[in-house]
């Protein structure tokens with residue numbers, strides 16, 4: 001499984017669009033891996049997680065062929081994870097030619113479906129996204145799409161909906177994708193243990209970075225607890241790759257400093273464009 005982190009910031013981006021804090025100024029000055037866009041990850045070349053407004057920028061920066069993507073699993077309806085406007089560009093014969101996959105199939109909770117329908121409802125007949133489907137999925141109900149088996153698990157995050165973290169198997173390897181969430185629910189650990197899940201990689205919400213974490217996101221002070229518990233119940237072993245991701249500019253550590261602190265705790269630090277092969 002090839003995992004490409006396309007966007008690794010929290011909702012506001014880093015540097016944040018309207019921010020002049022010390023950490024945004026430093027990120028602008030240093031550039032490189034300190035520039036982080038909104039959350040999105042590509043699995044192999046045909047499976048996306050989330051569809052933020054930065055999707056177009058991700059295509060420009062990495063050169064990926066978005067028309068190859070057949071499946072897009074959305075974690076929740078927050079705008080940094082799902083912004084449907086550009087889906088209108090998926091229109092063979094007008095906005096797009098020679099697309100590899102005729103249809104992009106999007107999956108998400110009822111809030112994602114509602115957001116999509118509200119958006120489409122405002123469009124004229126000629127503007128409708130013509131080659132996109134959206135399907136509602138439910139927690140603990142694995143779905144098979146092509147060679148992938150995807151299990152949505154409930155996240156401790158957006159209280160007005162049922163946000164998901166995802167267990168994704170591509171027929172060979174398994175990724176546990178913990179975005180966005182605070183400390184996972186006990187029932188999620190129970191589900192993983194009872195089902196004998198082995199994760200080859202875990203990607204952890206680390207929004208708070210160096211700040212004391214709490215509530216509906218995690219930080220460097222809480223991810224080791226999750227890492228330890230997953231190991232204790234046998235979901236991970238010494239071969240598992242652990243990565244931190246989804247960082248806020250409020251978290252106070254630029255990329256190199258964050259790499260060092262996270263590395264000491266046994267995590268690799270994601271950056272926009274990072275590729276991990278498991």
Ligand SMILES: [Zn+2]
Nearest residue numbers: 010011080180
């Ligand atoms: Zn987010």
Ligand SMILES: [Zn+2]
Nearest residue numbers: 019021024249
């Ligand atoms: Zn800032």
Ligand SMILES: [Zn+2]
Nearest residue numbers: 076078157180
């Ligand atoms: Zn969120």
